Amino acid sequence: MALTYHPYNKNESVILDPLLRRVTARDLILWGGLLILFGLGVYAYLTQWFSGLGETGLGRPVYWGLYITNFVFFIGLAHSGTFISAILRLAGAGWRKPLTRAAEAITLFSLPFGVGSILIDMGRSDRVLNIIFFGRFQSPLLWDISAVSLYLFSSIVFFYLSLLPDIALCRDRLTNVPAWWQKMYRLLSLGWTGRPEQFERLEKVLDGMAIFMTLLVVTVHTVVSWVFGMTVQPGWHTALIGPFFLVGAIFSGTAAVVIVLALLRRVYHMENVLPVNLFNYLRKLLIVFTVAWLYMMLAEFLTTGYGNLADEMPVLWQKFTGDFALLFWTMGITVFILPIIIFIFLGKNNIGWMVVACISVNIGMWIERFLVIVPTETRPRFVSSLMDGFANYRPTWVEIAITIGLFSGLALLYLIFTRFFPIIPIWETTEDSETVLLTSENHA
Amino acid sequence: MARWSMVIDLDKCVACQGCSIACRAENNTPAVAPDQAQLGRAMRWNDVFPLPVNSSEETGVYPNVTTRYIPRPCMHCENPPCIRVCPVGATFKNSEGIVEQNYARCIGCRFCTVGCPYGVRYFNWHKAAWEAPMEQHLNPDRVEDPGLLEGPAVRPLGVVEKCTYCIHRLKKAQAQAEAENRPFRPDDYVPACVQTCTGKARFFGDMDDPDSTVSRMIKSTRAFRVLEEVGTSPKTIYLREG
């Protein structure tokens, strides 16, 4: 029998507790509820599959609406994990360690829903393989697919590698779980035995991947923004769109991490593992991001407004005073005004207020994505606004049900994950003074 | 090879919409129900609409009304923003300057529809359907090859469509010329809208031929291209009034 070495972590039992919990009625109600919402989304999609995209509220000239908004939003959400894990790792920010897996799990689970949103939006998703057989690299969609595929794949690997020592720990510690569960740990742990050389190599590879993932974060969201930026449409065709999307993604992603961490802390009683000072660090980052986002908005709208070009101004007025004014100013309040006040004056040492601000940020950022996409479509250069049915996009139940279904699916996947794998890295959060290694038998 | 171009004389156009109806009949474009039209799903490969297009510009008060009408097929640009963004090559420009649309390959991503600055592209939100007995009077012409379906063929669900300069008529005329063992003459081919125009306001031909009608008209001082500053080089050219 091989021996496996696991670094000693005094919080191990707290972190492993969610895996050992019994399924309560409350759990079943929650999971059941999420599953029902997801199922409604599936039903809505099937309606669309058989009848066509006519089931949505889309129409000329608003050919892209909620589904593309969801696509951009979910990809943006995915940047949270990479930012916390990779970028902060490179910066040597040790306080990030307890957060990395929870954040990366957001990345891992939101990316498929982002990709799914594109498939949902396609008129002929049965022909998706045409992209492989006949793909044209001149199209920004191909850049998108290449970048997002690479990002998804790399995120899975990065996540899995960070998880590997803890899977081995579960394999060795959790001997009382059902056989199929044990088998899953055995399979997924790939025979990890925790030798010092293995840990050394793991750290080296994670360092290298962190650099690569950082580059990918920049590439992916810039490329996503170029789906809009590479057209000639007013409001979309701006050089600032890449940085604009990137800042927005890191902003909404970090806010999402705060929400998830607060929930985990409350539900799984992890006050010692996720102390308040972690939230204080994130608060400082979020203040920077909020201001950075404001900078992007000012740069964009001041430049556009001052230039006063005939094609650009109708789109700008649509946002400031036109059909989208209510949404636009709501966004301004929920993304900037409310959060900055809370972050600066109320958020220190107060997780409750932090969560309020971060929920506000994410709602506002979803609206912001919508407002990048739709107002430009409603003021095309050469489509008559005097004709019947011009630009009166109103999402239907199908689009709303699918959107809710996607978010429910994400929540459900995340929840289930936390019941099978430790959401806080055990091997990474050991304290330096604990050099004693505990061994346990590897039931190979 | 020819370079097909259309010239529309706005001085002669009376906005009767005969061109739109001829196009619809020729290309099997279904009409949509009023509630669908309210959602912006009416499909008009050739559209006739008032200028200015946007309500922020002045239309004038009677009798000093400044509204004009413009019939608009696809511009068949020489530098089309739509084909650049197609991920699967379902839309492409052929050697005769026609921007084609292949229903068999289109994945319905609608990137081309949001990319076109002229709004000439339409999408099949529902399966094409006609009220009885209209479906018995469809144009049987098809342009079809393995992996290629375009023109008047009844469109499948979820694909993009647009004006093709009646490419099926071009193919038929070319096939006819070959069958009759004679060279193809540009005069053999004319799109349905040009043929039907009651005001004789529409012209069609080869702009590479210096003696063709369109070439001579393009040289007129009244000639203009829509959205010239965007750089698409449209081949549907207008002659302004006056």
Next chain:
Amino acid sequence: MNISAMVLTFFTADGPGGMVVISVVVVASAVYFMLIRYILRGGEHSRK
């Protein structure tokens, strides 16, 4: 060997785009497979 024409064809023809996507996924798979193997083999021989 007209390089500019080749590059233009690569970007505009139907097919090369799909090849890029496949190549990216295949190369990434290979690299990650080898990296994981490298990690797991750490210290393998020194103990025997």
